[in-house]
Amino acid sequence: MPILEGQGVTKFFGGLAAVSNVDFHVDQGEIVGLIGPNGAGKTTLFNLISAAFPISSGEIRFKGQKLNGLKPHQICKLGVARTFQETKVFANMPVLQNVLVGAFFGSPNRVSWADAAREATQALEFVELSAMSTIPAKDLTLVNQKRTELARALVTKPELLLLDELMAGLNPTEVSESMELVTRIRDRGITILMVEHVMKAIMGICERIMALHNGEKIAEGTCQEISCNKTVIEIYLGEEAHAGN
Amino acid sequence: MDISKFTSKKFLATAGVLLAILVFLATFPTYGSNSAVGIGLTILMYIILTVSWVMFSGPTGYMSLATAAFFGIGAYTCAFLYQKSGPLLPLPAVIIAGGLVSFIFAFVVGLVTLRLKGMYFAMFTFGFVMLLNQFMVYYELNILGARGQRVFPITNQTAFYIVLVILVLTLLAAYLIRRSRLGLAMQSIGENEEAAAHMGVNTTMVKVLTFAISAFFMGVVGATMAPRWEYVDPSVAFNMLYSFMPILMAVFGGMRELYGPVIGAAIFAYSERTLRLRFPYHYMLAFGIALILIIIFLPGGLTGLVPNLKDKLSGLIARLRKGGQSEQNANT
Ligand SMILES: Nc1ncnc2c1ncn2[C@@H]1O[C@H](COP(=O)(O)OP(=O)(O)OP(=O)(O)O)[C@@H](O)[C@H]1O
Ligand SMILES: [Mg+2]
Numbered sequence: 001m002p003i004l005e006g007q008g009v010t011k012f013f014g015g016l017a018a019v020s021n022v023d024f025h026v027d028q029g030e031i032v033g034l035i036g037p038n039g040a041g042k043t044t045l046f047n048l049i050s051a052a053f054p055i056s057s058g059e060i061r062f063k064g065q066k067l068n069g070l071k072p073h074q075i076c077k078l079g080v081a082r083t084f085q086e087t088k089v090f091a092n093m094p095v096l097q098n099v100l101v102g103a104f105f106g107s108p109n110r111v112s113w114a115d116a117a118r119e120a121t122q123a124l125e126f127v128e129l130s131a132m133s134t135i136p137a138k139d140l141t142l143v144n145q146k147r148t149e150l151a152r153a154l155v156t157k158p159e160l161l162l163l164d165e166l167m168a169g170l171n172p173t174e175v176s177e178s179m180e181l182v183t184r185i186r187d188r189g190i191t192i193l194m195v196e197h198v199m200k201a202i203m204g205i206c207e208r209i210m211a212l213h214n215g216e217k218i219a220e221g222t223c224q225e226i227s228c229n230k231t232v233i234e235i236y237l238g239e240e241a242h243a244g245n
Numbered sequence: 246m247d248i249s250k251f252t253s254k255k256f257l258a259t260a261g262v263l264l265a266i267l268v269f270l271a272t273f274p275t276y277g278s279n280s281a282v283g284i285g286l287t288i289l290m291y292i293i294l295t296v297s298w299v300m301f302s303g304p305t306g307y308m309s310l311a312t313a314a315f316f317g318i319g320a321y322t323c324a325f326l327y328q329k330s331g332p333l334l335p336l337p338a339v340i341i342a343g344g345l346v347s348f349i350f351a352f353v354v355g356l357v358t359l360r361l362k363g364m365y366f367a368m369f370t371f372g373f374v375m376l377l378n379q380f381m382v383y384y385e386l387n388i389l390g391a392r393g394q395r396v397f398p399i400t401n402q403t404a405f406y407i408v409l410v411i412l413v414l415t416l417l418a419a420y421l422i423r424r425s426r427l428g429l430a431m432q433s434i435g436e437n438e439e440a441a442a443h444m445g446v447n448t449t450m451v452k453v454l455t456f457a458i459s460a461f462f463m464g465v466v467g468a469t470m471a472p473r474w475e476y477v478d479p480s481v482a483f484n485m486l487y488s489f490m491p492i493l494m495a496v497f498g499g500m501r502e503l504y505g506p507v508i509g510a511a512i513f514a515y516s517e518r519t520l521r522l523r524f525p526y527h528y529m530l531a532f533g534i535a536l537i538l539i540i541i542f543l544p545g546g547l548t549g550l551v552p553n554l555k556d557k558l559s560g561l562i563a564r565l566r567k568g569g570q571s572e573q574n575a576n577t
Contacts, residue, residue, distance in 0.1 A: 050443055072442040082443055090436035101433045104426045105445035156445055 003028045003191050008058035018044040020215035031192045033206035040212040042195040046162050050082050051075045077108045081158035083149040085165045091138035099151045106156020123151040143174045163194040167201045274402040282401045288514040289408045293415050295491040295510040297462035300419050301455045303500045304431035310488045311370035315460040317482035319343035319467025324477040329395035340468045347464025348457045355453035378483035393478035396471045404473040415462045499546020
């Protein structure tokens with residue numbers, strides 16, 4: 001059974017359909033990639049799932065429950081966590097405090113101080129940031145800010161994690177470390193939906209890929225299928241290849 | 246290094262200083278002159294308004310100009326319940342009622358307005374004070390038939406003691422909120438509201454609740470000042486100065502630590518009182534210049550200096566030590 005399912009998902013900004021009649025699903029335990037050129041609607045789809053905006057039409061279900069009409073904090077408590085394309089750490093708060101927010105508020109139960117502190121410390125260990133727990137988040141490098149966001153999301157005990165361009169702006173070493181991290185998260189039983197432009201990362205860890213263009217889903221399939229898909233090559237991969245040259 | 250010894254020493258020192266201040270304040274009305282007690286009362290009133298303003302606006306960054314509204318609601322609640330012609334309730338009940346009515350108003354207003362961001366929120370809260378002011382003017386003239394309310398009087402000394410109790414409770418509440426998960430939630434909202442919401446923080450609830458808690462303390466002070474002044478009218482109760490002064494005092498003192506607003510309000514209110522008597526035409530000019538200097542040179546406010554100085558001092562000591570060592574090395 002799919003853990004996340006969307007039917008006819010549509011979002012208008014004024015006259016522009018940023019996401020247009022998209023059907024999709026993510027199965028339990030999968031790592032699914034979401035690709036597409038700039039402005040394709042990938043982030044907007046994440047924003048609809050996490051209820052940053054209300055959906056214009058269509059519906060999204062998480063574990064069979066309709067998400068329409070819920071607020072972002074309720075989505076988080078249901079077990080859907082996310083990171084942001086433009087990092088949104090709590091800049092002036094120490095890293096540990098950043099993660100504590102997730103620990104206290106991310107789960108539906110009331111969490112004690114001792115438990116929150118323990119879980120936050122564990123999450124920081126998991127993303128290998130323990131050494132930086134007292135540093136204000138704004139003083140971290142990009143990769144470490146992204147890991148702070150990751151720890152903050154993980155500590156809410158999600159079943160589904162939405163990663164928006166986790167690898168963007170990272171150097172090759174950092175990219176492979178992050179790929180390894182994502183696989184370790186999946187091995188903990190967390191389903192992952194990730195937006196990524198770094199094709200090496202997508203092809204390396206995703207089991208399935210969806211491609212968006214102008215808000216519409218243009219393709220879906222295994223890595224192999226997608227990398228051979230004519231439309232995707234024309235619209236996206238080709239462009240990337242050119243950009244690469 | 247034994248840190249626990251340090252902290253316990255520091256704790257004892259803090260507790261000692263606080264106790265000394267409290268004893269001084271609690272005995273002050275017995276030997277202070279009536280006018281000195283009056284000045285003290287005004288200072289304590291401003292400290293409470295500033296601390297309760299910082300309680301909400303400090304961590305969240307939502308600039309509320311509604312302090313005068315909640316102060317005035319408290320004052321008017323008292324004016325109606327504690328009339329000169331015959332109080333309807335005992336004074337403590339009246340004062341708590343003033344706080345509760347402010348709390349309820351803030352809760353409702355917060356639900357409507359805390360969706361507004363930045364300048365729009367500030368402008369709405371400003372408009373809210375104006376609205377209440379004009380409404381009371383209309384209500385008194387057209388429904389009650391006379392401007393202003395006479396309130397059953399209390400002395401400076403009585404008001405001082407009540408306000409002192411309120412101050413202790415306000416500080417206690419501010420301290421506990423800062424250290425609670427509610428404080429953490431407010432801080433995360435101030436840092437990045439969108440991210441906070443996606444981490445599970447019910448941002449609307451947190452903002453509305455703390456806005457209302459801070460309004461409770463503002464209302465309670467308003468309800469205490471009304472019988473002291475013996476008379477309340479809209480321009481007294483909803484005076485915009487009660488909105489602006491606490492902000493200036495908080496900026497002046499610095500908002501990072503709990504004692505920042507306290508010190509800012511104490512110094513500001515005291516010097517305002519004395520300077521205004523001596524230089525009635527120039528004191529505001531002096532304040533303006535002082536504030537500008539502080540904003541430019543001390544963005545953390547007056548108390549922001551403390552960690553700065555500490556850093557500099559420990560840096561200096563470290564350098565001296567190092568210098569001494571290298572000298573020794575050079576000598577050997
Ligand atoms: N809040 C908003 N208001 C108005 N238009 C928006 C908003 N968010 C996104 N859009 C528009 O919707 C379209 C899709 O944007 P979106 O951010 O989802 O693209 P994306 O696929 O994430 O692109 P990128 O790869 O550059 O991150 C764009 O045309 C964008 O300008
Ligand atoms: Mg995007």
